[in-house]
Amino acid sequence: MNLSASYFALKMTNMRSQSFLIMSYLLLILCLIMFEQKSVCLVNAATEAGVKQANVGIQDARSQFCSIDLANFLPPPYGNLSYSNCHPVWETYVLRYYQSKDHTVTIVLSALYTTGWVGIGFSKDGLMVGGSAMVGWISKSGHAKIKQYYLKGRKPHEVLPGQGDLNLTSIPPVVVLDGANLYMGFQLQFNGPLEQQPTLLAYGSRIPLNHKLTVHDDKTTIHIDYSTGVAAATSEAGGFDKMKRSHGILGIIGWGLILPCGAMIARFLKQKEPLWFYLHTIIQIVGFLIVLAGVVVGQTLNNQIHADVAAHRGIGYFALTLTIIQVLAFFIRPDKESKIRRLWAAYHRWFGVITLFFGALNIVLGFQVGGAGSEWKIGYGFLLGIILVTAIVLQVLSKFKSSEKPAQPISAYQMS
Secondary structure, eight states, X not given: OHHHHHHHHHHHHHHHHHHHHHHHHHHHHHHHHHHHHHHHHHHHHHHHHHHHHHHHHHHHHHHHHHTSOGGGTSOTTTTTSOOOEEEEEETTEEEEEEEXXXXXXXXXXXXXXXXXXXXXXXXXXXOSTTOEEEEEEEOTTSOEEEEEEEEOSSSGGGEEETOOSOOBOSSOOEEEEETTEEEEEEEEEOSXXXXXXXXXXXXXXXXXXXTBOOOOSEEEEEEEETTSSSOOOEEOHHHHHHHHHHHHHHHHHIIIIIHHHHHHHHHHOTTSTXXXXXXXXXXXXHHHHHHHHHHHHHHHHHHHHOOOOHHHXXXXXXXXXXXXXXXXXXXXXXXXXXXXXHHHHHHHHHHHHHHHHHHHHXXXXXXXXXXXXXXXXXXXXXXXXXXXXXXHHHHHHHHHHXXXXXXXXXXXXXXX
């Protein structure tokens, strides 16, 4: 009876401990989600405050940039229109536009220019893919160039010259370099008044060869109400870029660093019982929380910009589901004496490998759909290389140690 009571008390203690761990685990997840939602609100609030401050600067700079007489260097009709709508919108970009009663919109964009190209585009959702743009530059021979492009994708070969949905009028577009500023002028015809329109702005430092654009050095999206005569430009790209950057960083840290390190501890430190188990458990739970935070930020970003990234999102949720299954495996781990312990160990090991594979795959896919620069790719490649080299070295060392173990002496009784 005493043994049975002790065993029952021990089981109850284990159940209470596991229940406490589960409740703490769920509480951490809830707090993390609330923190991420609050962080998103703070980012949006900071973005709005930055926009208000930027609008003050725009009002001060308008008189300086918009008082230039365009008739001195731009041909008609671009030089002789009265542009009551003139707004410094981004960095050195100044946008002038005039909308006539027949819904013809004349646009003149100016920007500080040294080399490369300057672009302005339009899209339905404020994203690059699916939009159309007008791009101007000065060739190496000194000739002014301007061309429409269809932004089919983010890669240079997916930016198609001579194509696009912008309905240009019969008046030819112009590009003029006056002093240090490049001026682009073109006319668009619409079926009705142009009102709220996400406008893309970008520039690149390399001169296009054979009308092929290189990757932009910087870009932004400006939401403009072309139907009003006042400055109505608000930029949301800053907040979106911060959220996209946070999503990428959390994914790389979780999938690319924390979870692989926890897996290597379980693989190569089994002799340090029970230290390896506690380290493995804590590290994997921390990694899971970081991955979950990245998913929350990514989903919040997707809810705002409605990006067409079905593959990236689907693989991300699949990998997250596998990670949840791996974490739950901690609570259903059978005893060492159990007959199904081997089966559980095999499942846990192979599910872990599959989870890490899809996590790494989704990081690379995220670089593609997010238009990540070379510094992101090089940084993750360096991190992935360190992880792989470390795993290989530890595997080789473990093989050496296992081969160097002394053979068990054979007793005299066994020899007789």
